Amino acid sequence: MMGSIEGLERFDSPGKGRGLRVTRPFKVGELLFSSPAYSFVLSLSERGCYCEFCFTRKEGLARCGKCKKAFYCGVKCQKGDWAMHKLECSAMTAFGENWCPSEMSRLVARILAKKKMQKERCASERILLIEEIQSHVEDVDNEKREMTESDIAGLHRFFSKHLELPDHKDLLTLFSQVACNGFTIEDDELSHMGTAIYPDVALINHSCLPSVIVTYKGTSAEVRAVKNMNPGDEVLISYIDLLYPTDDRNNRLREFYYFTCQCQECKTKSSDKAKLKVRKQSDPIEQEVISNMVRYARKTIREFRALKRIKNIL
Incomplete structure (x- = not known):
């Protein structure tokens, strides 16, 4: 039976499904x-800096x-992470330096383990079950198919001893579901920490x-409004970097998400001239400009968190 999220509802969006x-x-x-992750995995490059389970950064x-x-x-x-870490623990010891599954394979292994352990709807599936997530498997080109086959081979090599794997299809x-719907978890500096799947957010x-925008608190995703919204308004996020002009944005959307955006910005291309002007500048970007952009991003995140604290106080 489908659950619910207060103030929100699932619906059939015209032209989008x-x-x-x-x-x-x-x-x-x-x-x-806010949504807990259905499954998540810390990037190997961040091991030793963040807790594998709660993604807290700390010394010692x-x-x-x-x-x-x-x-x-x-x-x-x-203890909280053992059900997932045990998929990797003994394998890392056995393979040593040859243990090298992709982050995608590691996440899929955890999803399969979660499915086996938890048969009922979980807190991250209040309005969309993980099985309902769009896959676009029929749209995958040969290059992506080869990459997926490589990931599947890695899954069999490094995880089959401790995990019952489904058939190839x-x-x-x-x-394909994870490729289209996985989320990159970022820290306050917008650096990649890991990857997760959030069925409700994928809707x-x-x-x-x-x-809205999606930010992260540990391994949980928080969906916050970036404009005032009225009853009946659709909840919309950007899947890609909005600094690109329209044609580039849609090329990326077609390549990774298999659709062309029909929003007002894409129809009018009203911001393209300004974006192209920035891209055509021949001078390299100065370090100060990059630093200012990072400071602005951090400031924006802090402001959203401050708004949350104020709301909690009130």
């Missing part, structure tokens, strides 16, 4: 909903006594004029 819309007003900065993390590769805040986080579908359609 399934979508999400608000049933009450939301103000700029207001939290629409405790190392897994068996593999010596995974790090945790303490016993509580280590089902694996192709699952990898949100794209627009180059988004109404």
Whole structure:
């Protein structure tokens, strides 16, 4: 039986298929909903810096006594992660330096383990089950298919001893689902920390004029309004970098998400001239400009978090 999220409802979005819309007003900065990850994985490059379970960055993390590769805040986080870490722990010890699955393979392994352990709808599937996520497996080109086949081979090599794997067709579908709907978890500096899957958040359609953004608190995703929203308004996020002009944006959308955006910005191309002017500048970007952009991004995230704290106080 399908659950619900207060203030939101699933609906059929014209020309887009399934979508999400608000049933009450939301103000700029207001939290629409928060979702725990269905499954998540910390990037190998971040091991030792962040806790594998809660993604907290701190000094003096405790190392897994068996593999010596995974790090945790303490016993509580280590126990919380064991159901997933055990998929990798003994394999890392056995393979040593030859243990090299892709981040995608690691995440898919955890999704399969979660499916086996939890048969009922979980907190990240209130309005969309993971099985319902769009795969576009029939649209995948030969190059992407080869990459997926490589990931599947890695899944068999590094995880089959501790995980019962479905047939090849089902694996192709699952990898395609994750490729289209996986989210990059970022820290306050917008650096890649890991990858996760959030079924409810995956229900949100794209627009180059988004109404919400997704930020992260540990491994949970928070969906916040970036404009005032009225009942009936569709919840929309941007799947891509909006600094690109229209043609480039749609090329990327077709390549990775298999559709062309029909939003007002794409129809009018009203911002293209300014974006192309920036791109055509021949001088290299100065370090100060890059630093200013990073500071602006951090400031924006802090402002959203401050709005949340103020709301909690009120």
